[in-house]
Amino acid sequence: MANYTPKPEHKFTFGLWTVGNIGRDPFGEPVRPALSPVEIVHLLAEVGAWGVNFHDNDLVPIDATPSQRDKIVSDFKKALADTGIVVPMATTNLFSDPAFRDGAFTSNDPKVRAYALHKTMHAIDLGVELGAKIYVFWGGREGTETDAGKNPLEAGKWFREALNFLSEYVLDNGYGAADGSGLKFALEAKPNEPRGDIYLSTTGAMLGFIETLDHPEMVGVNPEVAHETMAGLNFLHHVAQAWDRGKLFHIDLNDQGIGRYDQDFRFGAVNLKSAFFLVKFLEDVGYDGSRHFDAHAYRTADYEDVKAFARGCMRTYLILKEKAEQFNADSEIQALLAEITADDGSMDGFKGAYLAEKAAALKAYTFDRPALGRRGQPYERLDQLVVELLLGVR
Numbered sequence: 001m002a003n004y005t006p007k008p009e010h011k012f013t014f015g016l017w018t019v020g021n022i023g024r025d026p027f028g029e030p031v032r033p034a035l036s037p038v039e040i041v042h043l044l045a046e047v048g049a050w051g052v053n054f055h056d057n058d059l060v061p062i063d064a065t066p067s068q069r070d071k072i073v074s075d076f077k078k079a080l081a082d083t084g085i086v087v088p089m090a091t092t093n094l095f096s097d098p099a100f101r102d103g104a105f106t107s108n109d110p111k112v113r114a115y116a117l118h119k120t121m122h123a124i125d126l127g128v129e130l131g132a133k134i135y136v137f138w139g140g141r142e143g144t145e146t147d148a149g150k151n152p153l154e155a156g157k158w159f160r161e162a163l164n165f166l167s168e169y170v171l172d173n174g175y176g177a178a179d180g181s182g183l184k185f186a187l188e189a190k191p192n193e194p195r196g197d198i199y200l201s202t203t204g205a206m207l208g209f210i211e212t213l214d215h216p217e218m219v220g221v222n223p224e225v226a227h228e229t230m231a232g233l234n235f236l237h238h239v240a241q242a243w244d245r246g247k248l249f250h251i252d253l254n255d256q257g258i259g260r261y262d263q264d265f266r267f268g269a270v271n272l273k274s275a276f277f278l279v280k281f282l283e284d285v286g287y288d289g290s291r292h293f294d295a296h297a298y299r300t301a302d303y304e305d306v307k308a309f310a311r312g313c314m315r316t317y318l319i320l321k322e323k324a325e326q327f328n329a330d331s332e333i334q335a336l337l338a339e340i341t342a343d344d345g346s347m348d349g350f351k352g353a354y355l356a357e358k359a360a361a362l363k364a365y366t367f368d369r370p371a372l373g374r375r376g377q378p379y380e381r382l383d384q385l386v387v388e389l390l391l392g393v394r
């Protein structure tokens with residue numbers, strides 16, 4: 001039996017808010033006692049994680065005094081030193097406090113927009129102090145319930161202005177550079193919840209938005225499985241587009257039923273096949289970033305079950321990684337792929353960049369259209385082999 005023990009090189013991370021989730025939901029009170037950041041770091045070390053991430057207020061309460069902040073941070077640093085757990089990513093909570101009830105960077109209130117910048121600059125300082133190299137922006141409150149009171153163009157401009165301002169802050173403080181080295185931003189999309197509709201609702205929308213920024217090379221995306229899946233979209237296709245643009249700076253792994261609220265289930269808990277194709281893609285392309293499990297245990301879990309949840313996220317990733325290696329080594333699968341992608345070279349003259357003579361020759365070429373339509377593809381055979389690989393009978 002192979003060993004699916006997580007190791008640092010796997011770069012498995014969890015947010016303080018994930019294994020520290022106390023089970024509150026819109027219809028129920030907390031079910032688990034709160035753990036301190038130090039206790040969470042030790043729990044993550046016990047289960048074999050590599051890193052821990054945090055929102056500013058997961059670590060430092062929003063009303064902490066400067067001396068309380070310093071004590072919390074020094075205790076946290078000691079826990080990191082004692083365990084070897086690192087901090088690859090940090091982010092700002094711009095969604096819990098009532099001040100953000102109408103958004104943060106896109107609030108209609110200029111005082112709130114300014115406060116969101118104030119809070120984020122302090123949170124970036126904290127993240128950098130703890131070693132973060134990726135800074136995530138999830139705009140949980142950047143949206144509307146009615147479009148009567150906010151022009152989406154104006155909201156987009158405010159969000160762009162905030163990210164340009166914060167990019168300059170990062171450059172001005174030497175946290176990062178214009179070529180994208182050092183601290184980078186990763187924008188996380190979600191279609192809705194907690195707002196009725198959230199702006200920039202998919203990873204694709206974020207990729208388009210990034211190109212409108214002053215320093216696009218500093219900004220990438222943090223796609224989350226649950227968020228594209230909530231909207232009924234193919235998460236892998238969004239990840240592939242981000243990778244194609246060199247913008248997959250981070251990724252939030254979990255699982256989700258289509259058309260449900262944001263379930264943030266254990267990785268692989270709902271759709272093993274899409275989890276397999278995602279892991280295969282990340283491993284095949286050599287993604288070298290964090291494998292961040294932005295997920296939480298069932299509300300029915302006690303802390304032993306929370307640890308099982310965390311171990312399950314990592315074990316499932318490693319098992320699927322092994323299945324991807326088996327897929328790539330499976331002669332029957334590879335033979336089918338060769339058949340599917342067969343190319344007799346007859347179209348080589350028409351491939352690649354445009355040339356006038358190429359276009360003329362192609363226009364003049366006589367295709368046997370009925371023959372094109374007669375060619376089937378053995379996707380049923382191939383997919384069944386994947387299913388049997390995942391069921392452990394290959």
Ligand code: DIG
Pocket residue numbers: 015055091092136137138188224252294
């Ligand atoms: C929710 O999916 C968001 C917040 O948890 C956090 O801002 C971000 C970081 O992964 N994901």
Ligand code: MN
Pocket residue numbers: 224226227262263264294
């Ligand atoms: Mn989520």
Ligand code: MN
Pocket residue numbers: 138188224252294
């Ligand atoms: Mn997330």
